[in-house]
Amino acid sequence: MALDRQHAHFLSEFSISLLFGELYTKIKMIISGLGLCLHLLLPFLTLASILLFSTSHKYHDYNATDVKLTYILFCCTLPLDFLLLLLGPAIAGFGFIKVxxxxxxxxxxxxxxxxxxxxxxxxxxxxxxxxxxxxxxxxxxxxxxxxxxxxxxxxxxxxxxxxxxxxxxxxxxxxxxxxxxxxxxxxxxxxxxxxxxxxxxxxxxxxxxxxxxxxxxxxxxxxxxxxxxxxxxxxxxxxxxxxxxxxxxxxxxxxxxxxxxxxxxxxxxxxxxxxxxxxxxxxxxxxxxxxxxxxxxxxxxxxxxxxxxxxxxxxxxxxxxxxxxxxxxxxxxxxxxxxxxxxxxxxxxxxxxxxxxxxxxxxxxxxxxxxxxxx
Known part of the structure; x- marks a missing residue:
């Protein structure tokens, strides 16, 4: 069975990545219908949390420093969620073969x-x-x-x-x-x-x-x-x-x-x-x-x-x-x-x-x- 080098390398890496994911990660849950929906919703849930916090903290006597720290944490989490959504498949398991x-x-x-x-x-x-x-x-x-x-x-x-x-x-x-x-x-x-x-x-x-x-x-x-x-x-x-x-x-x-x-x-x-x-x-x-x-x-x-x-x-x-x-x-x-x-x-x-x-x-x-x- 003849395989060109690029195709064989891709298939082997994809297969071992999928096998690793099946055995040692939660990929089964992520690729299910419910898992995909939750994965797609995650960045938007973080965005909704920021909006809700921005309106609710005005009605409570929170410490100003705590409010600023919370905003910083939210603002760091949101781009990470979007990056994971976009780049996750590309970095899921390629290029980590141990030699x-x-x-x-x-x-x-x-x-x-x-x-x-x-x-x-x-x-x-x-x-x-x-x-x-x-x-x-x-x-x-x-x-x-x-x-x-x-x-x-x-x-x-x-x-x-x-x-x-x-x-x-x-x-x-x-x-x-x-x-x-x-x-x-x-x-x-x-x-x-x-x-x-x-x-x-x-x-x-x-x-x-x-x-x-x-x-x-x-x-x-x-x-x-x-x-x-x-x-x-x-x-x-x-x-x-x-x-x-x-x-x-x-x-x-x-x-x-x-x-x-x-x-x-x-x-x-x-x-x-x-x-x-x-x-x-x-x-x-x-x-x-x-x-x-x-x-x-x-x-x-x-x-x-x-x-x-x-x-x-x-x-x-x-x-x-x-x-x-x-x-x-x-x-x-x-x-x-x-x-x-x-x-x-x-x-x-x-x-x-x-x-x-x-x-x-x-x-x-x-x-x-x-x-x-x-x-």
């Missing part, structure tokens, strides 16, 4: 060299909680729309060049980076297969660390910079889900894996993954295109497997980017968690084995073994 950011390396650095806040938290025995929850940042304001365009491009490419029957549709929905590696046909691509075959939470951890290392060791070429920034935004968002919202990232994600990974971060920093990722291509732009493609696939994989009630439950603090991507995927005909219970599993094809298998080298097997012990 929270978290970094394992920053988390580890604060444990090694505590900030003042961390030292105070240590005194009251809540160091880990403060380190986990008080250093969450937020991505640029246009992050959600930019990521939506990446997701849209990925899905449209899938419909045009990959999906041709039920089996390929199923395989495409199971991708979490394999298609990107296969498309670019790079020498190092097969060596990275092991990092996508392990448990999803571990895979996110490894790619998050590799992305951070590549980001801090990149040259500042304009072509690679945009991909690098977007890759890191998605990487840090996935790390945020892993640490703060593990149940949304993937069913079965272990809640303590982020804390354990922090203790073993030196082990992961010494792995071959970061070296393999940095060695993907001589052209930095191509390297970041690969990293960005892997993260887009992982984001879609996670969004499609998060259950609907979790999207609704975690919307109380504002809609998550993952929920936004989930709606976008649904609008474009991709498989969601509900669909997976309705559809039978197609037989695994030779193409799937080739795409997903890769070559798990000796370094991949050894690192997997070490992480199985520590995490």
């Amino acid at each position: 929270s950011q978290y970094s394992l390396l920053s988390f580890h650095a604060r444990k090694k060299r505590p900030t003042t806040l961390m030292k105070l938290a240590t005194v009251v025995c809540c160091k880990d909680h403060v380190n986990m929850h008080c250093y969450i940042k937020h991505g640029p304001s246009d992050s959600s729309s930019t990521i939506a365009e990446l997701v849209l491009g990925y899905v449209n490419d899938g419909w045009k060049g990959y999906i041709h029957n039920a089996a390929s549709y199923k395989i495409f929905n199971n991708h979490r980076g394999e298609w990107t590696l296969k498309k670019h046909r790079l020498g190092h691509a097969k060596r990275l297969g092991w990092s996508l075959k392990m448990a999803f939470d571990r895979s996110v951890l490894f790619w998050h660390i590799a992305t951070d290392l590549c980001f801090h060791h990149q040259s500042t070429t304009p072509r690679g910079q945009e991909c690098a920034v977007q890759s890191r935004v998605i990487s840090n968002y996935m790390a945020y889900l892993l640490s703060i919202r593990p149940e949304m990232l993937m069913l079965g994600t272990r809640k303590g894996i982020f804390m354990v990974a922090c203790d073993d971060v030196e082990l992961m920093l010494g792995s071959e993954l970061a070296t393999d990722v940095r060695g993907l291509a001589q052209d930095e732009h191509v390297r970041w295109e690969v990293i960005q493609g892997v993260w887009v696939e992982m984001l879609c994989y996670s969004a499609s497997r998060c259950r609907g009630y979790l999207h609704a439950k975690n919307m109380n603090e504002g809609p998550e980017l993952l929920s936004y991507v989930w709606i976008l995927l649904s609008l474009m005909g991709m498989e969601t968690s509900a669909d997976r219970y309705q559809m039978s599993e197609p037989p695994e094809t030779k193409e799937e084995e080739e795409v997903e298998g890769g070559e798990v080298g000796a370094e991949g097997r050894s690192i997997q073994h070490e992480i199985n012990i520590h995490v």
